[in-house]
Amino acid sequence: MRDDSRVYSMPRWDAMRWLVSPSPGAPVEIQLKLIGGLFGTLPVFFGGIVNTIFVAGAIAAREQTMPFIAWFVFEIALGAMRLIVLVVSRRAALAHRPTPTDLYLLLQLFWSSGVGYGAFISLASGDWVCATLACLSGTGMAGGIGFRNFGAPRLAGAMILTSLGPFLPGAALSGEPLFYLVFLQIPFYLAAMIAAAYNLNKMLVATMLAERENDHRAKHDALTGLSNRVGLAAAVDAGLQGAPPHGGDLAVLFLDLDNFKSVNDTYGHATGDKLLKLAAERLRQSLRATDVAARIGGDEFVVLAKGFTSEQAAELSQRLTNSISAPYDLGDGVRATIGVSVGVALVPEYGADAEALLAVADEALYEAKAQRQVKLLHSRVKEDQLRRVAPVVGGMRPGPNSFA
Numbered sequence: 001m002r003d004d005s006r007v008y009s010m011p012r013w014d015a016m017r018w019l020v021s022p023s024p025g026a027p028v029e030i031q032l033k034l035i036g037g038l039f040g041t042l043p044v045f046f047g048g049i050v051n052t053i054f055v056a057g058a059i060a061a062r063e064q065t066m067p068f069i070a071w072f073v074f075e076i077a078l079g080a081m082r083l084i085v086l087v088v089s090r091r092a093a094l095a096h097r098p099t100p101t102d103l104y105l106l107l108q109l110f111w112s113s114g115v116g117y118g119a120f121i122s123l124a125s126g127d128w129v130c131a132t133l134a135c136l137s138g139t140g141m142a143g144g145i146g147f148r149n150f151g152a153p154r155l156a157g158a159m160i161l162t163s164l165g166p167f168l169p170g171a172a173l174s175g176e177p178l179f180y181l182v183f184l185q186i187p188f189y190l191a192a193m194i195a196a197a198y199n200l201n202k203m204l205v206a207t208m209l210a211e212r213e214n215d216h217r218a219k220h221d222a223l224t225g226l227s228n229r230v231g232l233a234a235a236v237d238a239g240l241q242g243a244p245p246h247g248g249d250l251a252v253l254f255l256d257l258d259n260f261k262s263v264n265d266t267y268g269h270a271t272g273d274k275l276l277k278l279a280a281e282r283l284r285q286s287l288r289a290t291d292v293a294a295r296i297g298g299d300e301f302v303v304l305a306k307g308f309t310s311e312q313a314a315e316l317s318q319r320l321t322n323s324i325s326a327p328y329d330l331g332d333g334v335r336a337t338i339g340v341s342v343g344v345a346l347v348p349e350y351g352a353d354a355e356a357l358l359a360v361a362d363e364a365l366y367e368a369k370a371q372r373q374v375k376l377l378h379s380r381v382k383e384d385q386l387r388r389v390a391p392v393v394g395g396m397r398p399g400p401n402s403f404a
Helices: 014-019 028-038 042-063 066-094 101-125 128-148 153-164 167-174 177-219 229-242 260-267 269-285 310-325 354-389
Strands: 250-258 292-297 300-306 339-347
Touching (some): 028 101, 028 177, 042 128, 101 128, 101 153, 101 167, 128 167, 153 177, 167 177, 177 229, 229 292, 229 300, 250 269, 269 292, 269 310, 300 310, 310 339
Antiparallel strands (some): 250 339, 292 300
16 A cells, blocks of 8 residues: 555646646645556556567567567666656655656656557567557456556546557558457547546545544534644644644643523523634634644634744634633524633643643633632622722712722
């Protein structure tokens, strides 16, 4: 199985881009996976090279004429070039560097053309042993081409055409009327193989789209569209892998909406859901494209941000608090204001694994909520004391809204 960590580049030449274009509607990540499938596996690759070299060598040894010797030399040189390009491509893809995809595809077309050339000269030679061996090899390779390259049906069609198409002029030059049957066989065979490649491609893209959608649903919250617990855990693990051992640049912020329950209980779950979606949108707009926001249940959210110092994490915490705490218009004349408590944990200050990091951030969240409750209690006590000692002015005592 091909290493999923390898990423092969899209072709840069217009002709090659057209050849590998998949079914309409395939997103970029699926196109990249289809490109990776064209590089195949080493056993299949070596099987094709060894077969064509052995067949060309055996026929060249039998005929010993320049067209057959040239074919044999061509297959050896082309096989060596394809192997070099494949090795370079695999190493570059593993390191996520640009890969020579255009050259690799061009050499594939040269290889299929070499198969067709061998069949052509074998048929034209009138040696039925050579013709049988070359045509058997060509049709066998055509089947492998269709099976291996249906991720790019146009490329598969072009390779099948260049490998089997030369059968027609070869049969015409063979001098054997019975071979004229290939003028009926080859067009039907080409049409059937190319149609099969297109159908398999559509099925593959549809399957990959379904898997992509299922993976998205498994990792995202259905209400807000943010990541869920599964997606958050994956993002934290990926962030920890990319975090340097020293520096503490990975920040996890736990957020809990204050007073959300009262809004939900007063106006109903539909209004509460709308408030959650609006808060999630404000959260998303306040973050960078590289940051991850997640809803992990109820009115609790988590933000994962890379490249932050403790001061920057505190600034982000305050920015999120200000944004989420602004009033909300929930429709039907309903306006609501909620608060938010935030707990922050940094790597490597609080450990180097997802479970420990989230636990510390969760603890910081509850500490922040406790501090918020203490401040609120102090504010109420102070207000009550001011009411008790406030002087009477004109026979009236100031109301509660008179004090900040």
